[in-house]
Amino acid sequence: MKYKTFILAEAGVNHNGDINLAKQLIDxxxxxxxxxxxFQTWKTELLVTEDAEMAEYQKENTxxxxxxxxxxxxxxxxYDDFSELKTYCDNKGITFLSTPDEEQSATFLDQLQDQFKIGSGELTNTPFLRHIASFKKPVILSTGMGYLSEVEHAIFTLEEAGLTRDEITVLHATTDYPTAPEDVNLSAMVTIRNAFPGxxxxxxxHTLGIEVPVAAVxxxxxxxxxxxxxDKTMKGPDHSASLEPQxxxxxxxxxxxxEAALGNGWKVPTKTEKENRNIVRKSIIAACDIAEGAxxxxxxxxxxxxxxxxxxTRWDEVVNCVAKKAYTKGELI
Incomplete structure (x- = not known):
């Protein structure tokens, strides 16, 4: 069965720490x-050491x-900001999600959302995966920077902690902002699907433009x-590799x-095609006047x-048959 694609707009940290800008992103x-x-939720003291360096793309973009x-x-x-953003999303009629980056924030978000998105940075974080799975909610797992063996370990960890495969969605990703087309490797998504049935x-x-995600669908x-x-020109780590609203x-x-074009996979004529068949297809006709009995x-x-x-298609059935009536040239047999 082909599911309707769940489109997740990643506001991430593009609010620049301003809740009013976050609300504009929701709009x-x-x-x-x-x-x-x-969005992304964390307590900085629980996430990173004080002397950890920024990534090169973060230095360049900020x-x-x-x-x-x-x-x-x-x-x-x-956390109060995120509670307010959750209410704002509810009032707008759009699903709120935030990715936790450490266990305390995950526990907080369990009050706000019915599923969890796990970022690529936590693919190998076994205790964190177990903690997320303990909420018994569906998980979307990103796999940037990962080997297939690490994806396997993460899936098995979630399963051992109580999730079933139909509660796990695995996202292929390339953690590079922006990602060059030659580094996307969309076929790896198919590899993941084939490697883990169910x-x-x-x-x-993280590419520029919309072609690659459309191809992924x-x-x-x-x-x-x-x-x-x-606005892509705003200062911040992710703005330049993001889409603008239009x-x-x-x-x-x-x-x-x-999605509409993919259809159901059955090779049958559409309603319009059926109407066109008699116009476009051909029939066997008399090439000359034919006498009855010929x-x-x-x-x-x-x-x-x-x-x-x-x-x-019935040419071989017609040839060498006896004409049951007379035909004039151009008449349908």
């Missing part, structure tokens, strides 16, 4: 027609010389995650069109439109 996600908007701790502290929203798969995209993704922002809306439309030979027959007579 934009709702207007784009996505299924859910997702144009700041600071530690990861300083950057994350600046972007951190409070696991649903999707794709978390055509290849069977049932979840698409994509970063978005109000691009997000275009991606949603393209995905919904691809033996029908190939030179006495032609194949032309319309398709309302005997189909050319």
């Amino acid at each position: 934009a996600a709702h207007d784009a027609g996505v299924d859910a908007v997702k 144009q700041q010389v600071e530690s990861q701790f300083q950057m994350l502290k600046r972007l951190e929203l409070s 696991i649903r798969v999707g794709y978390s995209d 055509a290849m069977g993704a049932v979840v698409i995650e994509k970063h978005f922002t109000l 691009e997000l809306k275009a991606m949603v439309l393209a995905i919904r069109n691809i 033996l029908l030979t190939p030179d006495m027959l032609e194949i032309k439109r319309p398709g309302s007579g005997i189909s050319p």
Whole structure:
């Protein structure tokens, strides 16, 4: 069965630590027609050491010389903020999600959401995976930077902790902002699906543009995650690799069109095609005047439109038959 694609708009930290900007992101996600908007929740002191360095893309995009701790502290929203954002999403009619980055925040988010998104950074964090699984809620698991063996370990960890495979969706991802097309490797998503029967798969995209996530849907993704922002030129670690609102809306439309185009897989004519068959298909007709009782030979027959007579697929049945009536040239046999 082909599931409707669950489109997850990743606001992430593109609120820049401002709850009012976070609400504007929710508005934009709702207007784009996505299924859910997702943030990231953490307590900096529980997430990172004070001297951990930023990634190169973070240094470039923030144009700041600071530690990861300083950057994350600046972007951190409070638990009260997230409770307010959850209520705001409910009032807008869009699903709220946030990715916890440590166990305390995961426990807090269990009050706010009916499923969990686990980021690529936690793929190998066995105690954290067990903690998430203890909530007995569906999990969407990103696998950026991972080997297939690490994906296997994460799935088995979640299963051993009580989740079933139909409660786990695994997202292929490349943790690079932005990701170059040659580093996407969408076929790995299919590899994951084939390697773990019963696991649903999707794709978390960090490329520029919308082509790759749309292609992922055509290849069977049932979840698409994509970063978005109000303005790519804003300072922050993820803005430049995110979609702006109109691009997000275009991606949603393209995905919904691809879903419709995928269909049910049955090779049968559509209603419109059935109406066109007699116009476009051909029939066996008389190539000359034929007398009643004549033996029908190939030179006495032609194949032309319309398709309302005997189909050319029955050519061998018609040739060498006796004409049961007289035909004029051009008449359908």
